[in-house]
Amino acid sequence: MPGVGDKARDPNRVIVFDTTLRDGEQAPGFSMGVAEKLEMARALADLGVDVIEAGFAAASPGDEEAVRVVSGEIEGPAFCSLSRATEGDIMAAHRALAHNRGRRIHIFLGTSPIHRKAKFNMTADEVLAQAVRSVAFARTLFDDVEFSAEDAIRTEPDFLGDVMEAVAEAGASTLNVPDTVGYSTPIEIHALFQYLHGRIAPKYPDAVLSAHCHDDLGMAVANTLAAVQAGARQVEVAVNGIGERAGNSALEEVVMALRTRADQYGLTTGVDTTKLVGVSRLLSKVTESPVPRNKAIVGVNAFAHEAGIHQHGVLVDARTYEIMLPQDVGFDGTSFVLGKHSGRHAVAKRASVLGHELSGNFLSAVFRGFKRRADEIGEINDRELLAIISSAAKEDTREDGGRRVVHS
Numbered sequence: 001m002p003g004v005g006d007k008a009r010d011p012n013r014v015i016v017f018d019t020t021l022r023d024g025e026q027a028p029g030f031s032m033g034v035a036e037k038l039e040m041a042r043a044l045a046d047l048g049v050d051v052i053e054a055g056f057a058a059a060s061p062g063d064e065e066a067v068r069v070v071s072g073e074i075e076g077p078a079f080c081s082l083s084r085a086t087e088g089d090i091m092a093a094h095r096a097l098a099h100n101r102g103r104r105i106h107i108f109l110g111t112s113p114i115h116r117k118a119k120f121n122m123t124a125d126e127v128l129a130q131a132v133r134s135v136a137f138a139r140t141l142f143d144d145v146e147f148s149a150e151d152a153i154r155t156e157p158d159f160l161g162d163v164m165e166a167v168a169e170a171g172a173s174t175l176n177v178p179d180t181v182g183y184s185t186p187i188e189i190h191a192l193f194q195y196l197h198g199r200i201a202p203k204y205p206d207a208v209l210s211a212h213c214h215d216d217l218g219m220a221v222a223n224t225l226a227a228v229q230a231g232a233r234q235v236e237v238a239v240n241g242i243g244e245r246a247g248n249s250a251l252e253e254v255v256m257a258l259r260t261r262a263d264q265y266g267l268t269t270g271v272d273t274t275k276l277v278g279v280s281r282l283l284s285k286v287t288e289s290p291v292p293r294n295k296a297i298v299g300v301n302a303f304a305h306e307a308g309i310h311q312h313g314v315l316v317d318a319r320t321y322e323i324m325l326p327q328d329v330g331f332d333g334t335s336f337v338l339g340k341h342s343g344r345h346a347v348a349k350r351a352s353v354l355g356h357e358l359s360g361n362f363l364s365a366v367f368r369g370f371k372r373r374a375d376e377i378g379e380i381n382d383r384e385l386l387a388i389i390s391s392a393a394k395e396d397t398r399e400d401g402g403r404r405v406v407h408s
Contacts, residue, residue, distance in 0.1 A: 014258060014269050015050045015208065015234040018251060020283065021070070022053040022082055024242035029289055034066045036286040038073060043279045044239075045076040048270045049251075053106060053236075056082040058092035067096035071103070078102040078144065085109040085134035094141045104144040106176070107134050111163055112151035128163055132170045139171035146174035148212065153177075153184045157192060161199045168204040174234060175200065175209055179223055182216025182246060186226035189213075197231030210234035215246040224249040225257055228265065239283045240291055240298070252276045252297040252329070260324055277330030297324075303331055338385065340374035347385070356389050365392040 021040060025032050032040065037054065044052055054071055057064040071079035079100050081093035085107050097103035109131050116122050122130070131147065138145045147167040152160055164175045177196065179189065193209060200207055211227035211234070213220040224235050241250030255271045280298035284291050293301045303326040318325075326332070338350060344367045348358045351366070358366055369388040374380050380388070 009206070011233070012267050013233070014228060014267050015210075016048075016251065016255065016269050016271055017051040017053065017080075017210065017234050017236045018044050018049040018077075018238065019053040019212075019236055019248060020044065020238040020242065020251075021066075022055050023236075023244060023248055024238040025055070026059075027242055027244050027247070030242050030287045032286060034062075034069050037066050037070050039286060040239075040279075040283060041070045041074050043275075043282050045074050046272075047275045047279050048272045049077055050270060051078045051080055051104060051234075053080045053082060055096075057096040058083060058089040064092055064096045067093075068099075071097055071100040078104050080104040080106050080146070082106045082108065083138075085130050087134075087137055090134065090138050090141065102144075103142060104146060104174075105138050105142045106146045106148065107131075107138060107172075108148035108150045108176075108178075109134065110150040111160060112154040113156070114154065115151050124159055128159075128166055131163055132166050135167045135170040135172045144174075145172045146176055146210070147172040148176035148178050150178060151180045153179045153189065153192070154181070157195055160192075161196060164196060164200055165203065168200060168207045173207060175207055176212055176234075176236065177209065177227070177232075178212035178236075179214055179220075180212075182214035182220060184213070184223050185217075185219060186222045189223045190226040190230045193227045193230035193232055201231070208233050210236060211249075212236035213249045214244065215241060215248065218246075220247070220249040221253045221257065224254050225265070228258070228267065240280055240289075240295065242283070242287075242289075250296070252280060256297050256324060256329065259328075273328055274330050297329055302326075302329075338370070338374070338380040339378055340371065342370075342374070342380075350382070350385060351389060356386075358389070362392065365395065 021032065021037050024030055041052055041054065055063045055067040057067045067081050079097060079102065081096055083089040083093045083105050090105060093105045109127065110116065110119050111127055116124060116127055120127065135145055135147055149155060149160055149163055168175060177193065197209060200209065209232045211224045211232040213223040220241070228235065235249065235254050237251035237254050238248040239251050241247040255269050255273060258265050258267050258269060259273060277298050280291055291299055293299050296302060303322060338346060344363060347367055347370050348363055351358050366389055369392050370380060370385070373384060373388055
């Protein structure tokens with residue numbers, strides 16, 4: 001496939017597969033129409049993701065149309081449709097992507113004992129045979145086939161290895177190992193990817209192992225990074241971590257972890273990180289779902305400081321409490337939030353920006369007034385701070401017999 005294949009051959013390059021428009025969009029509260037998907041896809045292409053999973057074409061006529069429109073109007077990334085391991089689903093994906101040169105199909109089939117019994121009533125051999133048939137059929141229509149062993153983490157490792165080898169032989173070039181129910185831990189998933197890499201790489205050196213982790217136990221990003229350390233070279237992620245149940249690995253967190261801890265990973269992506277905040281805000285707008293203040297990387301508190309000790313440290317050297325530059329992810333800069341935990345250094349600094357140089361006893365008086373007001377209302381904005389300064393100046397003038405008028 002144009003572009004992605006070259007990236008896959010670079011052992012230090014991680015392919016970013018974005019599933020915001022598929023796994024993310026199918027989660028309750030995040031539904032998007034065609035217009036919203038187009039707007040998001042443009043932003044994702046501009047961000048520099050490698051693959052956009054535009055939807056699940058066989059899910060409904062509307063989803064097929066959305067995949068067709070999005071993949072037809074936007075250039076840059078490869079576009080992908082999810083598909084069950086059936087000819088009907090594969091044909092729907094092909095119809096939706098037929099006009100797109102860089103198309104990919106993403107076939108999934110449950111492989112764990114509980115999926116084999118509860119969903120399919122099939123034996124392990126029957127599941128393996130269906131996986132191979134679906135990939136072989138897909139290869140007659142698509143140059144780029146990805147196969148996902150749904151619920152891979154709860155699948156017997158030996159059987160999972162058998163399935164992955166068989167679908168690679170049938171023509172799948174990306175082998176996805178999803179933690180579908182968010183069950184794994186970093187140590188466990190690292191060992192599994194190490195095992196699979198050891199089996200797959202010698203026989204199919206061009207095959208790419210992929211990690212798709214859910215956040216049911218709050219470990220999606222940690223598990224994704226552990227998989228990368230063990231040989232995964234594609235990460236399946238979503239903006240703001242949206243997705244089924246507790247969500248997917250957050251694109252912005254995985255990308256910035258790889259960048260910030262390059263000393264640990266030694267890997268790169270093609271993402272323009274300065275656009276992360278903008279894409280996050282866009283998704284929040286089109287889905288009408290606010291981003292939590294404390295969300296890593298893109299939350300409004302990610303580079304905001306209220307505690308006096310932190311504010312003082314950052315004023316002297318931002319590296320005391322910030323491991324990334326806010327500009328690197330798209331913020332204008334560090335934000336000092338003035339509140340009851342702030343110290344006098346931060347108050348004096350903000351007052352100076354507003355044109356008031358505070359020092360000595362007058363700074364002490366302003367700071368006392370600031371603390372009283374912060375206890376009453378919480379955050380102190382510029383207007384409140386100016387009122388506090390004005391009140392302290394008037395009080396000091398009265399105490400000095402009216403002789404001093406200006407104290408700042």
